[in-house]
Amino acid sequence: MRRWNGWGDESTSMELPHSAGQFLQTLIGKGDCLADASLQQVMDKVPASRLVEHKLISLDKEQRVRHARGQSLPDWLAMRSGDIQAFPDGVCFPKNRQEVKDILAYAREHDVELIPYGGGTSVAGHINPKVSQRPVLTVDMGHMNQLLDLDTDSNIATFGAGTPGPMVEAQLRAKGYTLGHFPQSFELSTIGGWVASRSSGQQSLRYGRIEQMFAGGSLETFEGSMDVPTFPASSAGPDLRELLLGSEGRFGILTEIKVRVSKLPECEEFSVFFFPDWQQAAGFCKQVVQNRIPLSMLRVSNGVETQTQLKLAGHENGIKWLERYLALRGCKDGKCMLTLGITGSKLQLASARKQLKKQLSKFSGVSTGKLLGKKWQQNRFRFPYLRDALWQQGYVVDTLETATDWGNVDALMIRMETALSQALADEDENIHVFTHLSHVYGQGCSLYTTYLYRNGRDYQQTLERWQKLKHSASDVIVKNGGTISHQHGVGKDHAPYLAQEKGELGMNVLASLCEHFDPRKQLNPGTLLDD
Amino acid sequence: MRRWNGWGDESTSMELPHSAGQFLQTLIGKGDCLADASLQQVMDKVPASRLVEHKLISLDKEQRVRHARGQSLPDWLAMRSGDIQAFPDGVCFPKNRQEVKDILAYAREHDVELIPYGGGTSVAGHINPKVSQRPVLTVDMGHMNQLLDLDTDSNIATFGAGTPGPMVEAQLRAKGYTLGHFPQSFELSTIGGWVASRSSGQQSLRYGRIEQMFAGGSLETFEGSMDVPTFPASSAGPDLRELLLGSEGRFGILTEIKVRVSKLPECEEFSVFFFPDWQQAAGFCKQVVQNRIPLSMLRVSNGVETQTQLKLAGHENGIKWLERYLALRGCKDGKCMLTLGITGSKLQLASARKQLKKQLSKFSGVSTGKLLGKKWQQNRFRFPYLRDALWQQGYVVDTLETATDWGNVDALMIRMETALSQALADEDENIHVFTHLSHVYGQGCSLYTTYLYRNGRDYQQTLERWQKLKHSASDVIVKNGGTISHQHGVGKDHAPYLAQEKGELGMNVLASLCEHFDPRKQLNPGTLLDD
Incomplete structure (x- = not known):
């Protein structure tokens, strides 16, 4: 069954390797675990529904809890603490277009706010009800x-x-x-x-x-x-x-x-390369994409992310040997790991490999074969499970992302990482920050930054720490040529930063479109636009 | 100097080969040339400007004539007949953003309609002033x-x-x-x-x-x-x-x-292939694009266009030999010509050629080498000059285009061509119609149809014929899964057909956006939306 207060299915979880725990402790100190609320405790807090009954609408309290939050860090803290603030007044599961129309008609008739709900995986507050005078109905599209x-x-x-x-x-x-x-x-x-x-x-x-x-x-x-x-x-x-x-x-x-x-493609392979440093690795990506070499994926971890990934891999001995080999090939401290996917026909794979060769040697890339690529492929959707493993040890992990033009990639990454590193300096807390570059385009790429910090003494302090971190990085992003999101969307968490990139006229256009479709602001208010 | 009443520069023109003239005469009869108005005659008809003077605005009559029309067929007939209906009241040539702002302020102050003007090449009436109670100012961005x-x-x-x-x-x-x-x-x-x-x-x-x-x-x-x-x-x-x-x-x-x-790419080449019929040629294109073979261009002429192109080439003897060779290779009546571009590094060209080989043999494609490709490249921007050559012989040529999904390409092409062929049946006029497929996408492609008909006895009848032709094809397009335009835009000529594809709600959104930016409808009114 799906976790009500975390990522994924209850049957799946991830262990934090001992070496990774030690590594973190050295970097940011020992964490203290906070106590979790139980589902029953949260259900007991759910207020009576304000909705007029309708055959498509469930007022079940567990459903209302399970649809109250997404997967952002504030969502996590709310679910773990049980302090959820606002629940939908009901949830419906339309099975076809007609039922969606019926729900819209109902919402109009009874002045109900609607929240369209997909998988509930938003990390930006898209599907969280706001505290509202009007009843709120979540429309779960899962059927x-x-x-x-x-x-x-x-x-x-x-x-x-x-x-x-x-x-x-x-x-x-x-x-x-x-x-x-x-x-x-x-x-x-x-x-x-x-x-x-x-x-x-x-x-x-x-x-x-x-x-x-x-x-x-x-x-x-x-x-x-x-x-x-x-x-x-x-x-x-x-x-x-x-x-x-x-x-x-x-x-x-x-x-x-x-x-x-x-x-379906004839072939697909993922392989891992190392580069002596970030400049070489990022330069390689830029060349590959601007020269239209047909790959399916490119992602480069910066030095700290590379080091962290190797710690997280858990196989201390194997990693030691790998690092010795890489050092011999020129990839020492500050080395960067690149994961590369090629997809297509046999001929296309062969051609891509041939085209890559020249660029790899130009940028001093070192191949490690396909084993690490296979590992990546097996674990490609596992990362979100890590939050729970860290949480159990008193650490919080969150991610941030943006995209910017190639000319600005390095400067923006450094600014984001610096802002995050220093965001809790007033509390003398160290932050472990690292970044990868992915989603490459001729014009630029996305930057995906992960940061880890220690829980505060309670949920309130833990949330406040997150707010400082999130704000410091978001502010740096929009003031320095990045978009507030490359792939997570705006939701409620990014809405305050949107005006910086859309401009006053751009925001007016978006507001006018919302007004056009929904003059009474019944559709997911507060999301996208901070209204 | 640029022609005031036709395409391109006066120093460039195109001759209609004798064989092509004869070919057309057989198909649609002998044409009768209509007399052209002179620039002076048209200038004499330009009314006094209604604009309040402004240092950035020219009221010069020749400029007002030269900015009155684009390059659609109705534009052509208007310019040739001298019956232009509406002229801008003035033309300005802003040199920077500040001057554009000044013009907008002026327009607001004096309730002036503005028409932004680029190269004046619209074939859908984008830049034509409407007859209006308010003065009209064309903003030529050419500086x-x-x-x-x-x-x-x-x-x-x-x-x-x-x-x-x-x-x-x-x-x-x-x-x-x-x-x-x-x-x-x-x-x-x-x-x-x-x-x-x-x-x-x-x-x-x-x-x-x-x-x-x-x-x-x-x-x-x-x-x-x-x-x-x-x-x-x-x-x-x-x-x-x-x-x-x-x-x-x-x-x-x-x-x-x-x-x-x-x-700039390392290499680029264009080559011409023939296929036994349309099914094979179009099937080839679909396979190539859905298999992501990295080309820069694909266009296939249907049987009639192929035949017409070979007539237009002019080299009767050379073409005879080519056709003999093609017949031996299985490309006889109904054969289709494909022009293909490859662009990139040497390695990329080699790989693309290798990937093409299998598909060419699967679809019975016959290579003719690079000579015809070079010819195409030399003449790639010459086609619009043909209108004048045909006009001199009493013929009118116009083009139409759309895009549709692969599953609908053949049916839509046949319907468009049939509608055009029959559009002047009540006048017993034959139409010469042909089509090529170009701009291929995984999902579908564009269809570009050319039609030739004889001038009417006067300009009025010639325009009425065009209206019947244009309407018959446009109506078929939007009612049969095509977009009203893949590359020409909406302008004024396509505006009446837009609602069919955008739907009522879609049109309301567009109207609401126009209203948002321009509540008094001063910006290019009548274009895009038929308002």
């Missing part, structure tokens, strides 16, 4: 999870918006196809959520972001249905698809999603 | 034509919005870069126009459409400046770039355009 159509001529698949990653891929693979969208949240997040929040997956270099996959679909709004037709491309005015992408539930409820799919 | 910045780290170039194609490429090539955007109108159209109308170029398969190139930029509006920053990608809500793309001057005036550029 609309089927492949409805597959056009094998045009390679377009139609899915119910609530289809989670594994069901997207399983239903396509049964017919020889793949979508190729693998965000870190893949195991739980849904195709509708990907569209609503402009998600990006690990193999975006081949398959594109969800923007490139989303071909059209259906949105139910207070004004009726909006069906966006599929065209391979069009110059017929602004693209309505692009309005739905990133709309975060403010315009209506996505019910059906049409995506561009691909035949 | 803002410089490369303002080139970031060679992030591969982003900043241009004045009025920079025409050849100046874009020349300024980039001087520094070793290319944008790679080559629409048919390349010689005259501008980078701002490309963005405003969502243009696509011949090598979109490598470089993408203008949507993929446009990284950000500046728009001046009645409410102030909107500066869209450059990010390689972002999930921070709906993408403002996508609102500007295809906005067709309704939201404001684009002043600076930032685009993603590429280093």
Whole structure:
């Protein structure tokens, strides 16, 4: 069963290797574990529902608890402490478009706020109810999870918006196809959520972001249905698809999603390389993407992330030998690990390898073969389970991400890491910070920064520490040429920073669009725009 | 000097080969030439300007004539007949952002309609003034034509919005870069126009459409400046770039355009292949693109276009030998010509050729080497000059285009061609119709249809014939799964068909955006939305 207060299924968890625990203790000190609330304790706090009864709506308290929060760090702390502030007044699980329409009509009639809910994996507060005078209904799309159509001529698949990653891929693979969208949240997040929040997956270099996959679909709004037709491309005015992408539930409820799919590739391989330093590793990525060498993934850990990953791997002896070998090849302190994916036909893999060769030698890259690549592939969706393992030892882990142009990558990374490192200096707390570069584009790349800190003496202090950290980095990002999010979306946590990049006129346009679709602000208020 | 009443520079023209003239006469009968009006005759009809004088505004009659129309067929007939209906009341040529702001302030103060003008190459009526109670001012961006910045780290170039194609490429090539955007109108159209109308170029398969190139930029509006920053990608809500793309001057005036550029490729080649029939040729394209074989261009002429192209080539003897050779290789009546571009490093070209080989043999493709490809390359921007050559012989040529999913390509092509062929049946006029497929995507492709008909007895009848033809095909497109435009935009000619694909709610969104930026409908009214 899915955890009510953490990531993933209860049957899956991750251990923190002893060496990693020691490593952290040296860096940021020993952590103290905080006590968790139980599900029953939280359910006892759920107030009576303010909703008028409706056959599609469940008022069950456990459901209301399970839909109250996503997976951000504040969400985690709220669930662990049991101090959840606001619950939805009910949850419904529509099975088809008509039921979504019925819910919209009900919401209009009874002045109810609606929160469209996919996999509940938001790390930016998208699906959290605000404290409101009006009742709040969460619309869980999880029952609309089927492949409805597959056009094998045009390679377009139609899915119910609530289809989670594994069901997207399983239903396509049964017919020889793949979508190729693998965000870190893949195991739980849904195709509708990907569209609503402009998600990006690990193999975006081949398959594109969800923007490139989303071909059209259906949105139910207070004004009726909006069906966006599929065209391979069009110059017929602004693209309505692009309005739905990133709309975060403010315009209506996505019910059906049409995506561009691909035949399953003949081959796929992931391999790991090391570079002497960040400059070489990042320079390699830039060259590869600007020269259009056809890979499916590139990610580079900076020196500290590389060191941390090697500690986390757990195999102390094997790692020692690896590091000796790498040192002989010029990769010593500050070395950076690169994970690289190639996907396609045999001919394409052979050609990509050939094209890579020259760049690898130019940037002093050292191959370690495919073993570490296979390891990465096996564990590609495991990272979120680590939060629990760290939590048990009194540590908090969170991540931040942005994207910026190549000319700004190094400067922004240093500024983000510095801001995080110093954010708790007034409390004499050290922060362990590291970054990887991924999702490379001709113009730039994303930066994904992880930071670890010690729990405070209680939940309140732990949250305040997070607020300082999050704000210091977010502020640096938007003031220094980064976007407030490359792949997590805006939600409520990033809304205060959005104006910096959209500008006053841009914010006015977004507000005017929300107003157009939802003049009474019943659709996911407070998300995307801080209203 | 640029022609005031036709395409391109007066020093360039195209001859219709004798054999092509005879071919046409057999198909649709002998044409009768209509008399042209002179520039002076048209200037004499220009009414007094209604504009309040301003130092940036020219009231010169020749300028007002030269900015009255674009390059659509109705524009052509209006210019040739001298019956132009509406002229702008003046033309201004801002040199910088401040002057654009001054013009906007002036327009607001004096209730003036503004028409942003790039290269004047619209074939859908984008820049034509409507008959209006208010004075109309055309804002010609042609003096803002410089490369303002080139970031060679992030591969982003900043241009004045009025920079025409050849100046874009020349300024980039001087520094070793290319944008790679080559629409048919390349010689005259501008980078701002490309963005405003969502243009696509011949090598979109490598470089993408203008949507993929446009990284950000500046728009001046009645409410102030909107500066869209450059990010390689972002999930921070709906993408403002996508609102500007295809906005067709309704939201404001684009002043600076930032685009993603590429280093000049090591190699580039174009070659021509023939296939026994349309099914094989189109099937080949679909396989190539769905298998991600890295080409820069693919275009396939259907049987009639292939036959017409061979007639237009003029070299009767050479063509006879070519056809004998092709017949021996299985390409006889109904054969289809494919032009294919490969661009990149030597390794990439070699790999692409290798990957093509298997598909070519699977679909019975026959290579003709690189001579015809070179010819195509030399003449890639010549086609628009053909209208004048045909006009001199009493024929009218126009083109239509759309895009649709692969599963619908054949059916839509047949329907479009049938509708055009029969559109003048009531007048017993034959139409010569042919189509090529180009701009291929995993999901589908564009269809570009050319039709030739005989002049009517006068301009009025010639225009009425066009209206019947244009309407019959446009109606078929939007009712049968095509977009009203893949690359020409909406303008005024396509505005009546837009609702069919955007839907009622989609149209309401667009209207609400126009209203937001321009509540008094002063910016290019009647374009995009039929208001």
